[in-house]
Amino acid sequence: MKRRNFIKVGAAGLASPILLAGNKNMKVNKNNPIVISTWSHGMPANEVSMKILKKNGSALDAVEAGVQVTEADAENQSVGLGGRPDREGNVTLDACIMDSDGNAGAVAFLQNIKHPISVARKVMEKTDHVMLAGKGALKFALENGFKKENLLTEKSKKGWLEWKKNNNIKDSWGPNDDHDPITSLAQDNEGNLSGACTTSGLAYKLHGRVGDSPIIGAGMYVDNEVGVAGATGVGELVIKTCGSFLIVELMRHGYSAWKPARKQLIVLLNKKAVKPNYKLDILH
Numbered sequence: 001m002k003r004r005n006f007i008k009v010g011a012a013g014l015a016s017p018i019l020l021a022g023n024k025n026m027k028v029n030k031n032n033p034i035v036i037s038t039w040s041h042g043m044p045a046n047e048v049s050m051k052i053l054k055k056n057g058s059a060l061d062a063v064e065a066g067v068q069v070t071e072a073d074a075e076n077q078s079v080g081l082g083g084r085p086d087r088e089g090n091v092t093l094d095a096c097i098m099d100s101d102g103n104a105g106a107v108a109f110l111q112n113i114k115h116p117i118s119v120a121r122k123v124m125e126k127t128d129h130v131m132l133a134g135k136g137a138l139k140f141a142l143e144n145g146f147k148k149e150n151l152l153t154e155k156s157k158k159g160w161l162e163w164k165k166n167n168n169i170k171d172s173w174g175p176n177d178d179h180d181p182i183t184s185l186a187q188d189n190e191g192n193l194s195g196a197c198t199t200s201g202l203a204y205k206l207h208g209r210v211g212d213s214p215i216i217g218a219g220m221y222v223d224n225e226v227g228v229a230g231a232t233g234v235g236e237l238v239i240k241t242c243g244s245f246l247i248v249e250l251m252r253h254g255y256s257a258w259k260p261a262r263k264q265l266i267v268l269l270n271k272k273a274v275k276p277n278y279k280l281d282i283l284h
């Protein structure tokens with residue numbers, strides 16, 4: 001594991017008065033749309049999300065539409081179309097989504113579908129389940145109108161073939177310089193929170209490997225009364241710490257957003273803060 005400094009990641013929305021709503025003890029940030037997301041690939045995603053939020057759209061619609069931008073970007077090699085494959089040459093995708101009512105949906109080890117985040121949303125909205133994986137997730141996607149497509153671009157195929165030539169097949173995985181998900185967290189005009197997280201996972205991973213991104217509480221977690229957190233970094237570490245859930249719980253118990261974020265590979269949005277935390281300094 002290497003230390004890596006990772007400085008913020010995209011944010012929008014300016015502070016406006018914090019209003020009290022519903023629960024007397026709860027401050028709610030109304031009319032203060034905010035979206036934050038991971039990495040530079042989050043910037044165009046944030047723009048799309050913010051347009052939705054400014055038109056009074058829901059945080060859920062905003063995060064889904066935002067991360068779809070990254071999923072469809074063939075140049076991005078850590079999410080959706082163009083993602084780096086596993087060591088056998090298959091692009092396999094993980095994603096999850098969660099709304100302000102605590103509803104959640106996820107897909108893991110899904111292949112050939114460009115927008116796993118939207119399949120995750122369908123799992124959330126159309127089934128009693130939270131997660132579908134592999135062939136079952138693909139079957140569900142096709143039954144719900146998603147199109148099967150080849151997601152392995154020439155660029156990613158070339159990188160994989162190079163890796164195969166130059167690396168011992170027993171290596172645990174390939175480069176992790178740019179393997180990370182887009183995780184998008186938003187607050188809408190009503191003060192409601194949602195989050196979405198989607199990735200092709202570690203490059204050249206073992207076939208069947210699933211990371212933190214589809215796991216509610218690891219890759220991302222929403223508690224509408226407290227905040228929302230989402231992870232970036234090596235999924236195995238995040239899974240073992242229940243990273244996003246832990247951060248939200250720490251916020252619930254009054255920790256400032258900044259302090260836990262420094263230790264947990266996490267971006268977050270603290271409902272009680274006037275502004276979101278923009279900066280992360282992450283220890284891998």
Ligand code: GLY
Nearest residue numbers: 201202211233235
């Ligand atoms: N954090 C993404 C992954 O490890 O798959």
